[in-house]
Amino acid sequence: MRPAAPLADEDRIRLLGGAHHDPHGLLGAHPVRSGLLFRVLRPYAVSVTVVAKGLRATLHAEGDGLFAGVLPLRRIPDYELLVEYEDSTVTVRDAYRFLPAVGELDLHLFSEGRHEQLWRALGARPMDHQGVTGTRFTVWAPNAQGVRIVGNFNFWDGTAHPMRSLGSSGVWELFVPGIGEGELYKFEITRPDGSKTLRADPMARRTECPPANASVVEESHYHWKDADWMARRGERPVHQAPFSVYEVHLPSWRPGLTYRQLAAQLPAYIKDLGFTHVEFMPVSEHPFGGSWGYQVTGFYAPTARMGAPDDFRYLVDALHRAGIGVLMDWVPAHFPRDDWALAEFDGRPLYEHQDPARAAHPDWGTLEFDYGRTEVRNFLVANAVYWCEEFHIDGLRVDAVASMLYLDYSREDGGWTPNIHGGRENLDAVAFLQEMNATVYRRCPGVVTIAEESTAWDGVTRATHHVGPGGFGGLGFGLKWNMGWMHDSLVYASKEPVHRKYHHGEMTFSMIYAYSENYVLPISHDEVVHGKRSLVSKMPGDWWQQRATHRAYLGYMWAHPGKQLLFMGQEFAQGAEWAESHGPDWWLLDPAYEAEPDHRGVRDLVRDLNRRYAGTPALWERDTDPAGFSWIDGDAADDNVFSFLRHAADGTPLVSVTNFSPVVRHAYRLGVPGHVPAWDEVLNTDALRYGGSGVTNPEPLKSEPVPWNGREASLVAVLPPLATVWFLPA
Structure with a gap:
């Protein structure tokens, strides 16, 4: 073993300072005129020995954790490093004997902005590389003077693990042998001004549990069954x-x-x-x-x-x-x-x-x-x-x-x-x-x-x-x-019934633009936090009226063109605002709680709304087609009533009527298609099982040849208070 020529002062300073763009050019094994030069950076080591088949040579200490020597070899052997510390000795593979483990195509696609599976190229990826098991680390940091990997595997001292720059891509790379899943890591980046910053991996596929924030080497082993x-x-x-x-x-x-x-x-x-x-x-x-x-x-x-x-x-x-x-x-x-x-x-x-x-x-x-x-x-x-x-x-x-x-x-x-x-x-x-x-x-x-x-x-x-x-x-x-529908409908529903006729247009306005986009009707988390109150608590009146309006509103929402979204807790009329610290008030559904039927009734309604909705193509098949909707009467402001038809692709209609007034409307006439002889009430949000008053239309309603609402026929129904009723052909 002969001593190696010392590193140039600039290279040494940059390497030890974590600001070198090409540590692989200085570390590892390299051919020189007299053989192979081995150089290793292992801070705190007492000695480093190169071990290969038929070879065992201790490198010369160069200070600052650098060890080097020249062996009379022509080819780079498959070697390991025996690193001796004051209290232990470890055998490791040399990270600086490997070619880059990320391909030129990956770098090209990333630079072009066309790498559609970027997570396969950047981040930490366990792999076999040149016959050795380890983890490839890559990170995009084009402004960095240098990047080093730190983690629990090197006691969070990245001195021994500087990464190499892969040219104009701005990507830095290092394959570390022997590192596998579960290892914690970060990138130590030397900024352009020479200062350092410790960063989590932007591409990390797993992290520590907050407030800890290290990245975790991860590989999926899940077998899907879907x-x-x-x-x-x-x-x-x-x-x-x-x-x-x-x-x-x-x-x-x-x-x-x-x-x-x-x-x-x-x-x-x-x-x-x-x-x-x-x-x-x-x-x-x-x-x-x-x-x-x-x-x-x-x-x-x-x-x-x-x-x-x-x-x-x-x-x-x-x-x-x-x-x-x-x-x-x-x-x-x-x-x-x-x-x-x-x-x-x-x-x-x-x-x-x-x-x-x-x-x-x-x-x-x-x-x-x-x-x-x-x-x-x-x-x-x-x-x-x-x-x-x-x-x-x-x-x-x-x-x-x-x-x-x-x-x-x-x-x-x-x-x-x-x-x-x-x-x-x-x-x-x-x-x-x-x-x-x-x-x-x-x-x-x-x-x-x-x-x-x-x-x-x-x-x-x-x-x-x-x-x-x-x-x-x-x-x-x-x-x-559809944020407009959400805002306008909640403004309307939050008004006292006596004032609703002055806001009638806020409910009908949505149909002016309903087919300009493909809409979802959202009652999301944003509407039940920060002083906005839960959905049922937005409604005016006493507890019965609040729940009744809540149910009527959901019935109207499920019949309105567009898809539906409801935030957790609103499906059983939770009265309190949502808070992430404790979630929904599930205790309201406890049979031991005296008001439990009130809340379970609303949940039963949501279940029935979804099941009837899924089985009724008129409610979803033509959501984005104007031919799928027609008003029966969109101007019944004095009655607080909204009535309309939904039409399936085969022409099968559904009648939806919502009475946002707290009074029963007897013998309420509605214009309907003349070809349907009778109509069944298939959903009524005022049903007793939902917590309502039980005002229903139990028998099929016969269509009468009485023109109404611009149609050739009509039916006469009872409209329950603060309720939505759906009818289908009998």
């Missing part, structure tokens, strides 16, 4: 299918349950109530539980609060096997400023916009993504695909779309810069949403994307290649939350 569901979920377009959604905040639905424990309870509960889908509020990892998941730091990791990623897969699988689709909230609009996460990730704005005024979200104290940056757009598009492909998610409800679309969103005059055309549209965000939707629909048959978009942006659910009057192609979403 092949039948996956094969048939796209048989019918969503907008032409039954679609009623139960929105859930998983950590508080039954506080303390794990993903697997939830799988034993949630599917059965939802199936019993007849909802076709469940929607999870964000499950991506987030540091503050009080954000409900809307301030994400781990975009590729299900929150560890309830278990491991495979446990989350188990929950999704259980729901699918119960015949329930799984939607999840997805939050690409912004991210928090935590100094261990994405904000100024490598010392400069990277995921956020370079312009501070564009980067800062004015409402939430967060940062907005730079949708115009190729790699950032790729990060987000691939993330949407990731949840659908890796976790079999059936739909993404995209949060806060309006805040993405407008440059002046929540900004004062002078606080924003127009686009190149002088407009206020965020052209980069438009292009991103179009690309995301097109990619998800192409790669994941049967998946639906849903926009939470609160403005009148034209073409949210129009195909991306169809250009609208504003000159933009459609955004390409499958469905859109």
Whole structure:
């Protein structure tokens, strides 16, 4: 063993300081004129010995944890390192003898913004590389002077694990032998100014449980059992299918349950109530539980609060096997400023916009993504695909779309810069949403994307290649939350009945634009928190009137064109606002509680609404077709009555009548199609079993040849107080 030529001072300083772009050029085994030069960086080691078949040579100490020597060899052997410390000796593979473990095609696709399975190229990936088992670490940090891996495997000292820069891609890489699943890690980044920052992996597929925030090496071993569901979920377009959604905040639905424990309870509960889908509020990892998941730091990791990623897969699988689709909230609009996460990730704005005024979200104290940056757009598009492909998610409800679309969103005059055309549209965000939707629909048959978009942006659910009057192609979403319907209908329902006639138009206005988009009617978590009160508590009057109006409202909602979404707790008329600290008031359903029939009756109504809805094509088959709806009388303001027809594709009609007055309306005449001789009452929210007064139409109602409401025939019904009644042909 001969001493090696010492490192150049600059290389030595940069290597030891974590600011070298090519540690593989200095460490490992390299041919020199007199043989092979071996150099190892092992801080705190007493000695390092190269061990190979027929070879054992102790390297010379060079100080600062560097050991080196030249052996008279022509070829690099398959060698190991015997590292001796004061109190232990370990045998390891040399991380610096390996070629890059990420391919040129991966880097090219990422740089072009076209790597649709980016999680396979970046992050921590256990693998066999050049015949050795270990983990490949990759991270995008183009502004960094250097990057090192720290973790429990190196006692959180990254000196011995500097990563190499893979050229202009901005990606840093290191394959670490012997490291496997469950290892904790972060990236230690040397910023352009020489300071250091410790960062969680943006691509981590698993994290520590908050408030701890290290990333965890993860590989899935889950075997799916939902092949039948996956094969048939796209048989019918969503907008032409039954679609009623139960929105859930998983950590508080039954506080303390794990993903697997939830799988034993949630599917059965939802199936019993007849909802076709469940929607999870964000499950991506987030540091503050009080954000409900809307301030994400781990975009590729299900929150560890309830278990491991495979446990989350188990929950999704259980729901699918119960015949329930799984939607999840997805939050690409912004991210928090935590100094261990994405904000100024490598010392400069990277995921956020370079312009501070564009980067800062004015409402939430967060940062907005730079949708115009190729790699950032790729990060987000691939993330949407990731949840659908890796976790079999059936739909993404995209949060806060309006805040993405407008440059002046929540900004004062002078606080924003127009686009190149002088407009206020965020052209980069438009292009991103179009690309995301097109990619998800192409790669994941049967998946639906849903926009939470609160403005009148034209073409949210129009195909991306169809250009609208504003000159933009459609955004390409499958469905859109109807925030206008939600607001207007709740304003109406919250008024005392004597005042409702003055607000009648707020209920009928929705039909003016009902077919401009493919709509979901949402009564979501946002409507039952922060002083807004629960749904039943918004209603005026005494407790009976509140519950009656609550039931009537749900009956009206399920009959109105559009899909339905109801937040947990509202299905049994919980009186208190939702709080993530304790979740729904399940005790209200306890038989020992004296008011239990009140709440169970509302839950029974929701069950019957869903079952009747699913079995009645008139209520969903033509949700986006104007021919699927017609008013019977939309102007009965003095009566507080709304009556309309829904029509199935084969012409079968359903009559829906809602009386938002607290009085019984006897002998109420309604114009109906003349070809139907008799009508059966198939749902009445005033039925005794729901907690109502029991005013019903028990016998079939015969159609009479009396013209009414512009129709050739009519029927005469009793309208219960504060109730919705549905009739079908007898």
